[in-house]
Amino acid sequence: MFGNSNFLGFVLLRDAEWDQEAFFSRLKEKWDIEPKNLENKDDEKIFVFNAGDYLVSLAYYPTPVPNGEAEQNAVFNFLWPDAQQEVAKHTAQIVVSVCNGMSVMERAKTFVKVCDSCIDDNTIGIYTNGTVYAPAFYRQNADMLKADALPLLDFVWLGLANDDGKLRGYTMGMENFKKLEMEFLNYSGSPHEFLSFMLAIVSYIVEGDVILDDGETIGFSEDQKFKITLSDGIEFNDRKTLKIDCKL
Structure with a gap:
């Protein structure tokens, strides 16, 4: 159902230029990642290398993400009011992916480290998890890895909507x-x-590798017993989601 869990993102650039040497320097200096088996495709800025057990690829394209996709999804970042207007200014992108390796958690960490290392003064945003992150926000969360904490908000985006006053x-x-x-x-x-509350649930599931099932309940106290239901998505019309009814 979930495929190979390859992590994919797009680093959106203001100007159509990318200093790959500065990227590799940041990757080494901040995260102590030394690329192995580095391959560079001809004269193009396409790089493939191993970071530990994980296969990393970066592809620079001097064009924006097609069909206004990044701008359309930037609207989901409720923490960044000007996201759509700012994202519309990007003229180039770096496509980042991390795959292979046995541990999904370590793959996620590697992905965040690579994306963080792409960020410089030319970066407008990081398009991943169905929205666009502001660079400073993404980097602030990535820095949690330095303290052996998980950058959960870089791993999983939490969206908010108003539904009849709730x-x-x-x-x-x-x-x-x-x-x-x-x-x-x-x-x-x-x-x-x-x-x-949502972040606590995400932390419980991701850190503990927990599977929630239809019909169960979840909560963090004796008074909290929220019902879990599997049904067609509300925000996602193309898949089923687990609904947690927070009404006490």
Whole structure:
């Protein structure tokens, strides 16, 4: 159902230029990743190398992401009000992918480290997990890896929507970890509390490699027993999602 869980993202660039030597320098200096078996395709800026057990590829294209796709998905970043206008300014991209290796978690960490190393003054955003991250936000979360913490918000995007006066939330990126995407319904607290609650659920599932099943309940106290239902997605009309009803 979930394929090979290859991590894929697009580093959006303001100007059609990429200093690959600076990228490899940042990758080594910040993350101590020394590329192995490095291949460079002819004169093009396409690089393939091994980072430990993981196969990394980067492909620079002096063109924007086609069909306005990045701009359309930038709207889902509710933390970045000007995302669509800023993303529309990108003229080039670096396509980043990380695959192979036995550990999905280590593959995710490697992906974040590689994307973080792509960020410089020419970076407008990181398009992954169905939205576009602001560079500073992505880097701030990536830096958590330096403290042996997980950059969960780089791993999985948490979306918010208003639904008849109640908050509705959803994940984008759980499928990379071979989990179903989740939708959270009928939350009546503050947006900040809601995000913290969703992040706690994501942390529990991703860090513990937990599988939630239809008909179960979940919560973090005796008073919390939220029902889990598997059904057609609300935010995602092309797949089934796990719904967590947050109404107490």
